[in-house]
Amino acid sequence: METDAKGSKIIRLAHGAGGSLQSELIDFIVKDIAHKNVNNGVGVKELDDGATIPLQQINKEIVITADGHTVFPLFFPGGDLGKLSICGTVNDLLMMGAEPLALTSIYIIEEGFDFDTLGKIVNSFNRTAKEANIAIIAGDTKVMPKGTLNDVIIATTGIGIKDENIKILDNNLKVGDKIIITGTIGDHGAALMASREGLNLTTDLKSDIAFLKEIHATIEDNIRNNHIHAMKDPTRGGIASALNEWSVKSNVSVWLDEKSIPIKDEVNAVCDILGLDVFQIACEGKALMAVDSNYADEILAKIKSTNLGKEAQIIGETKSENPKKVFLKTVIGGTRFVDMPLGESIPRIC
Amino acid sequence: METDAKGSKIIRLAHGAGGSLQSELIDFIVKDIAHKNVNNGVGVKELDDGATIPLQQINKEIVITADGHTVFPLFFPGGDLGKLSICGTVNDLLMMGAEPLALTSIYIIEEGFDFDTLGKIVNSFNRTAKEANIAIIAGDTKVMPKGTLNDVIIATTGIGIKDENIKILDNNLKVGDKIIITGTIGDHGAALMASREGLNLTTDLKSDIAFLKEIHATIEDNIRNNHIHAMKDPTRGGIASALNEWSVKSNVSVWLDEKSIPIKDEVNAVCDILGLDVFQIACEGKALMAVDSNYADEILAKIKSTNLGKEAQIIGETKSENPKKVFLKTVIGGTRFVDMPLGESIPRIC
Numbered sequence: 001m002e003t004d005a006k007g008s009k010i011i012r013l014a015h016g017a018g019g020s021l022q023s024e025l026i027d028f029i030v031k032d033i034a035h036k037n038v039n040n041g042v043g044v045k046e047l048d049d050g051a052t053i054p055l056q057q058i059n060k061e062i063v064i065t066a067d068g069h070t071v072f073p074l075f076f077p078g079g080d081l082g083k084l085s086i087c088g089t090v091n092d093l094l095m096m097g098a099e100p101l102a103l104t105s106i107y108i109i110e111e112g113f114d115f116d117t118l119g120k121i122v123n124s125f126n127r128t129a130k131e132a133n134i135a136i137i138a139g140d141t142k143v144m145p146k147g148t149l150n151d152v153i154i155a156t157t158g159i160g161i162k163d164e165n166i167k168i169l170d171n172n173l174k175v176g177d178k179i180i181i182t183g184t185i186g187d188h189g190a191a192l193m194a195s196r197e198g199l200n201l202t203t204d205l206k207s208d209i210a211f212l213k214e215i216h217a218t219i220e221d222n223i224r225n226n227h228i229h230a231m232k233d234p235t236r237g238g239i240a241s242a243l244n245e246w247s248v249k250s251n252v253s254v255w256l257d258e259k260s261i262p263i264k265d266e267v268n269a270v271c272d273i274l275g276l277d278v279f280q281i282a283c284e285g286k287a288l289m290a291v292d293s294n295y296a297d298e299i300l301a302k303i304k305s306t307n308l309g310k311e312a313q314i315i316g317e318t319k320s321e322n323p324k325k326v327f328l329k330t331v332i333g334g335t336r337f338v339d340m341p342l343g344e345s346i347p348r349i350c
Numbered sequence: 351m352e353t354d355a356k357g358s359k360i361i362r363l364a365h366g367a368g369g370s371l372q373s374e375l376i377d378f379i380v381k382d383i384a385h386k387n388v389n390n391g392v393g394v395k396e397l398d399d400g401a402t403i404p405l406q407q408i409n410k411e412i413v414i415t416a417d418g419h420t421v422f423p424l425f426f427p428g429g430d431l432g433k434l435s436i437c438g439t440v441n442d443l444l445m446m447g448a449e450p451l452a453l454t455s456i457y458i459i460e461e462g463f464d465f466d467t468l469g470k471i472v473n474s475f476n477r478t479a480k481e482a483n484i485a486i487i488a489g490d491t492k493v494m495p496k497g498t499l500n501d502v503i504i505a506t507t508g509i510g511i512k513d514e515n516i517k518i519l520d521n522n523l524k525v526g527d528k529i530i531i532t533g534t535i536g537d538h539g540a541a542l543m544a545s546r547e548g549l550n551l552t553t554d555l556k557s558d559i560a561f562l563k564e565i566h567a568t569i570e571d572n573i574r575n576n577h578i579h580a581m582k583d584p585t586r587g588g589i590a591s592a593l594n595e596w597s598v599k600s601n602v603s604v605w606l607d608e609k610s611i612p613i614k615d616e617v618n619a620v621c622d623i624l625g626l627d628v629f630q631i632a633c634e635g636k637a638l639m640a641v642d643s644n645y646a647d648e649i650l651a652k653i654k655s656t657n658l659g660k661e662a663q664i665i666g667e668t669k670s671e672n673p674k675k676v677f678l679k680t681v682i683g684g685t686r687f688v689d690m691p692l693g694e695s696i697p698r699i700c
Contacts, residue, residue, distance in 0.1 A: 008467075028465065051485075065454075065488055066455065068491070102414070104416035104507045106416050118361065122378065139379065139416050140417050142420045143362070143366025144366075144500070147500075153494075
């Protein structure tokens with residue numbers, strides 16, 4: 001455990017990287033919070049990546065999610081801070097089975113940052129919000145003195161609405177579920193790292209940043225009928241983090257089939273060069289799902305019919321044996337654990 | 351207009367200071383946003399410091415507000431970043447006539463920050479939330495590499511609920527309204543600046559940081575019956591900023607009576623030493639109101655009956671002549687403008 005000169009335990013980059021140290025930090029922050037009902041006719045319920053406020057009169061729930069966006073560089077292959085902030089928030093809501101409704105935006109900006117560049121980020125933020133049909137309803141701006149913040153960060157809170165009987169939860173995987181990924185993994189992390197490290201790749205590897213509305217829409221019936229047991233966009237920590245979390249919370253094991261997992265050659269190459277584990281790096285436009293096996297082929301076909309989901313695959317299934325672990329059947333016939341990342345030390349990936 | 355070496359217009363500290371440059375920055379960020387209704391049975395309406403989502407079935411509205419908290423130092427006389435984050439958010443909701451319901455919290459932390467100090471902030475945040483009876487329902491944490499962020503900042507979004515017929519709005523002042531302040535002004539700004547500048551004051555000047563639930567509760571009937579036309583906690587930019595904004599939006603003039611405005615001697619002293627305008631510096635536990643003159647004495651008496659409101663005063667009134675301006679009748683009998691601050695250049699005051 002890392003400490004400073006006085007022996008105090010200190011925050012490491014890995015505490016923000018979506019792995020087990022991230023969980024430790026979150027536990028530290030929330031340990032004394034009493035989630036509770038509020039006594040004015042509108043209660044509050046906990047949910048995986050956010051929370052809901054029941055609207056009993058209309059059998060719906062308001063869904064809430066929060067995100068800090070600190071990506072570096074501000075402009076990367078395929079996107080920028082503004083687009084990332086909207087896509088991240090919209091995807092969190094969609095992955096909870098909700099229709100994105102509105103969001104709040106808080107810009108924190110370094111003194112001396114230039115308006116031209118800010119304008120590009122703001123335009124991208126506002127344009128993507130419009131494309132995603134989500135209203136920006138409240139905001140704040142703060143300026144920090146030069147040298148106390150690197151450039152600009154954006155914090156968003158997303159608000160959506162969903163039918164109260166939709167249950168998409170990390171602890172809801174059933175034995176026999178099929179695991180679906182809606183396209184190639186690791187594109188965002190690999191593109192960002194390649195651009196940061198100045199790798200001169202001849203290919204045009206880009207972030208997969210996108211909002212998942214098209215995919216959400218095509219499987220809306222399956223969502224409403226609870227054929228989707230869990231759903232997540234695997235950002236920080238990649239599919240390794242998401243699947244390990246599911247397996248622990250649902251008390252099942254997950255068995256992945258390596259040869260069915262879609263990965264771009266360029267992404268594999270960047271991971272090889274930089275020593276990254278492709279299962280642990282971020283996507284920004286993919287959905288990972290655990291679905292009722294009776295509907296898996298139907299759901300896969302629907303996803304494949306969309307522009308974003310052409311490369312979707314069933315990449316594994318859940319079992320009862322050896323619960324709380326994720327296994328990979330490798331291409332060469334072996335089996336290995338897919339570990340929860342300790343903390344991948346790719347700072348400012350999202 | 352300040353520019354960088356390439357001639358680009360740049361962000362100045364004053365763009366974050368609650369004055370007219372702040373308004374310019376906000377306009378820049380929101381200029382392309384189309385506030386719109388969303389077509390799923392739950393619309394979105396704009397409001398002054400936030401927005402509302404109508405819940406027509408129960409004649410209520412969900413109220414939303416957003417805040418970035420960057421205060422420096424993290425611990426100041428009377429409070430800390432954690433307490434400030436909760437009070438700021440709760441007060442924004444109360445000042446919109448809403449009952450605080452829930453909030454989201456986003457912690458952004460510098461690598462190397464120590465857990466002991468973080469723990470103190472987190473405990474204060476969670477404890478104050480409990481005292482204020484507001485649930486923390488979703489959150490996020492990000493870690494930024496050492497040297498790219500000074501310590502830690504918190505971004506919050508508050509969610510409250512109010513009766514749909516309560517109208518407390520910046521553009522709602524009527525000619526003849528009385529202006530009430532619930533206690534002394536400038537305490538927070540003066541205490542923070544004195545501690546930053548290392549002024550060795552023999553007095554124990556503290557921030558007035560507090561949540562205004564007690565005051566909100568005592569005038570709840572007046573809020574429900576729309577005797578309160580406008581209400582705001584005058585933080586960045588002080589009462590000068592709040593009153594100028596009201597006068598412009600409501601097309602009235604505001605006439606303040608200097609001798610009735612409660613100001614602590616120590617606050618006046620700090621302002622004199624540091625060259626600050628007491629009307630332009632932040633309170634963090636005061637409400638400024640424009641109220642129906644028929645109920646002004648009743649409302650004042652109720653506020654004075656609370657612990658927080660003992661020093662409340664009627665400090666002025668609105669008129670139709672010379673609209674969109676704020677005037678001060680000075681102690682020595684003259685009259686001067688109270689200007690909208692351009693930007694007070696007290697960074698990280700809240």
